Amino acid sequence: MEKFRTVIHLAIWASAAAFAAFRIGTSDAFMLGMIEGLMVLIAAFVAHKTLDLLIVTAGKKEDE
Numbered sequence: 001m002e003k004f005r006t007v008i009h010l011a012i013w014a015s016a017a018a019f020a021a022f023r024i025g026t027s028d029a030f031m032l033g034m035i036e037g038l039m040v041l042i043a044a045f046v047a048h049k050t051l052d053l054l055i056v057t058a059g060k061k062e063d064e
Contacts, residue, residue, distance in 0.1 A: 016044030
């Protein structure tokens with residue numbers, strides 16, 4: 001699982017950035033799009049940190 005860590009993180013951030021840019025570009029009100037884009041990036045950060053915790057926990061179980 002550790003070897004896929006970088007690929008998973010890049011996939012999370014690339015998809016979040018693309019979706020945030022899409023929300024900003026297609027929003028009727030620019031500020032509303034900016035807020036929605038920021039919320040998407042915050043959700044990606046939470047997913048990133050959650051996966052870090054899961055990978056570390058899985059690594060410790062493999063060591064035992």
